[in-house]
Amino acid sequence: MTDIALQTRGLGVKYGNFHALAEVDLQIRRNSVHSIIGPNGAGKTTLFHALTGRVRASSGRIELDGRDITDTSDDDRVRLGIARSFQVTSLFPNLALRENLRLAAQGRTPWQALAPWRRAEANAEALAIADEVIERLALAPVSNRLAGELSHGQQRRLEVGMAMAARPRVILLDEPTSGMGIDDIEAMKQLIRDLGRDHTVLFIEHNMGIVMNISDVVTVMRLGRKLVEGTPAQVRDDPEVQRAYLGNMITGDIA
Numbered sequence: 001m002t003d004i005a006l007q008t009r010g011l012g013v014k015y016g017n018f019h020a021l022a023e024v025d026l027q028i029r030r031n032s033v034h035s036i037i038g039p040n041g042a043g044k045t046t047l048f049h050a051l052t053g054r055v056r057a058s059s060g061r062i063e064l065d066g067r068d069i070t071d072t073s074d075d076d077r078v079r080l081g082i083a084r085s086f087q088v089t090s091l092f093p094n095l096a097l098r099e100n101l102r103l104a105a106q107g108r109t110p111w112q113a114l115a116p117w118r119r120a121e122a123n124a125e126a127l128a129i130a131d132e133v134i135e136r137l138a139l140a141p142v143s144n145r146l147a148g149e150l151s152h153g154q155q156r157r158l159e160v161g162m163a164m165a166a167r168p169r170v171i172l173l174d175e176p177t178s179g180m181g182i183d184d185i186e187a188m189k190q191l192i193r194d195l196g197r198d199h200t201v202l203f204i205e206h207n208m209g210i211v212m213n214i215s216d217v218v219t220v221m222r223l224g225r226k227l228v229e230g231t232p233a234q235v236r237d238d239p240e241v242q243r244a245y246l247g248n249m250i251t252g253d254i255a
């Protein structure tokens with residue numbers, strides 16, 4: 001198996017005649033935290049849509065573990081191991097946190113998962129995965145609480161956990177800290193950093209403090225193209241990057 005979990009070659013996406021993404025070559029290393037940054041309209045969300053199959057590539061190719069998935073449907077990509085955690089909440093509010101994770105581990109709807117013919121071993125395995133994820137999320141004290149009653153920050157962490165429970169090859173996180181208070185941001189930052197030890201994480205983030213602190217690799221995009229890529233230190237010091245941000249200094253501690 002190669003060291004590269006997800007790769008794009010010459011990836012392009014057009015909305016009508018508009019090139020939202022052009023000639024993007026990306027290599028996402030296994031068990032790393034790779035962040036995508038760039039000014040508004042840079043094409044970050046479009047890149048995620050292309051990787052998950054929500055929009056079609058108009059040129060280039062996408063490979064997951066060396067396998068060409070460019071023409072694979074979004075559902076099949078989930079089955080092949082691309083998990084995306086959305087900004088909008090995708091939890092079952094009337095089920096306990098642990099139940100939410102159990103369902104995610106089984107990859108089923110609540111209706112199917114509650115069915116009496118469900119195999120007991122499959123259930124036990126899903127619960128074991130749920131408990132493992134609860135530990136990683138540091139949410140054990142509230143694991144029996146209804147998802148709808150959790151704090152905003154806890155719900156956001158649970159969303160990441162839902163993606164983890166499906167045991168994906170790659171986890172895509174779209175602005176995981178948006179709208180969070182400072183304590184919740186710190187908890188999310190630790191979670192993502194910890195995830196990178198044994199998961200492959202690709203995330204879009206506007207909070208430069210987090211990006212610079214926890215990323216192994218940072219890709220900077222502008223106008224649908226890759227502008228610069230490197231370690232946080234390389235990216236922070238790059239004059240092109242400073243220009244792309246129109247003088248807004250990229251700050252933040254580098255781990």
Ligand SMILES: Nc1ncnc2c1ncn2[C@@H]1O[C@H](COP(=O)(O)OP(=O)(O)OP(=O)(O)O)[C@@H](O)[C@H]1O
Pocket residue numbers: 015018020038039040041042043044045046047
């Ligand atoms: N469905 C669409 N139809 C036409 N143009 C679109 C569509 N979605 C996005 N665009 C355009 O494509 C470009 C890239 O948008 P995208 O949302 O991918 O950028 P982004 O980097 O995620 O921006 P932001 O940080 O503001 O979320 C923008 O110019 C946007 O206006």
